[in-house]
Amino acid sequence: MNKSLIVVLSFAVMTLSCTTSPTGKSQLQLVSESRMAQMGADAYEQLKEETPVTKDQQVTEYVNCVASAITAELEGDTTWEVSLFDDDKQVNAFALPGGKIGVYTGLLGVADNQDQLASVIGHEVGHVLARHGSARYSANLASQVGLLLGAVAIGESGSDNTGLAVAALGLGVQFGILLPYGRSHESEADGIGLDLMARAGFDPRGSVALWQNMSAEGGSQPPEFLSTHPSHETRIDDLNAGMDKALQTYEQAQAQGKKPQCG
Numbered sequence: 001m002n003k004s005l006i007v008v009l010s011f012a013v014m015t016l017s018c019t020t021s022p023t024g025k026s027q028l029q030l031v032s033e034s035r036m037a038q039m040g041a042d043a044y045e046q047l048k049e050e051t052p053v054t055k056d057q058q059v060t061e062y063v064n065c066v067a068s069a070i071t072a073e074l075e076g077d078t079t080w081e082v083s084l085f086d087d088d089k090q091v092n093a094f095a096l097p098g099g100k101i102g103v104y105t106g107l108l109g110v111a112d113n114q115d116q117l118a119s120v121i122g123h124e125v126g127h128v129l130a131r132h133g134s135a136r137y138s139a140n141l142a143s144q145v146g147l148l149l150g151a152v153a154i155g156e157s158g159s160d161n162t163g164l165a166v167a168a169l170g171l172g173v174q175f176g177i178l179l180p181y182g183r184s185h186e187s188e189a190d191g192i193g194l195d196l197m198a199r200a201g202f203d204p205r206g207s208v209a210l211w212q213n214m215s216a217e218g219g220s221q222p223p224e225f226l227s228t229h230p231s232h233e234t235r236i237d238d239l240n241a242g243m244d245k246a247l248q249t250y251e252q253a254q255a256q257g258k259k260p261q262c263g
């Protein structure tokens, strides 16, 4: 294959694969949503094998209650699965394409109430809605010409090479979970999360309170949603900038009787 053909092919992939996120940002998407959903489900199964879910029924019900109030606000017919992993050291949570949510028990030591927990779950679901995992994965693919051509093959043949490509990139199960997102993804997920939690009837001011707790907590290892890019202050400022609108949404939700009582 000659060089110009590679350039043409690459350009075609870029052009055809740029999609628009919920807040109107254009991003490269080389992998179909259904394939991302499959990859998300596979990663989730691995995580469940590695970390046991908690046996504490009461806390499990609490987390399920908050998560289901959030996912009830989503369009589409995805059935969301929620797991509460028993690891008190991990102040973390994630959501994966294909409708998978994971919360670690360590998060519950920092997220003091249902509103704060809702702000984390809303944020993580926001990453999925905006297809950030897929965009990051696609950008990694595109950065390597050889793998870019591989992506063409994946996209066109529908064969099962995606797993191989992921392994080649060293992402494995870390895909979408352990790698930090960039600043623009973080701020977009914050915005989507703030709107989602308010629509579900959670007090959006809980998001700011959560970040204040995070700030006080410190911690050695930055979890996904504690991603290094925006400072806590920047994040809190951004959230406050969207607070008037979120409070209006929250009041409307309350007027519609959406008053989650998760605990």
Ligand SMILES: [Zn+2]
Binding pocket: 123, 124, 127, 181, 185, 186, 189, 224, 225, 227
């Ligand atoms: Zn995030």
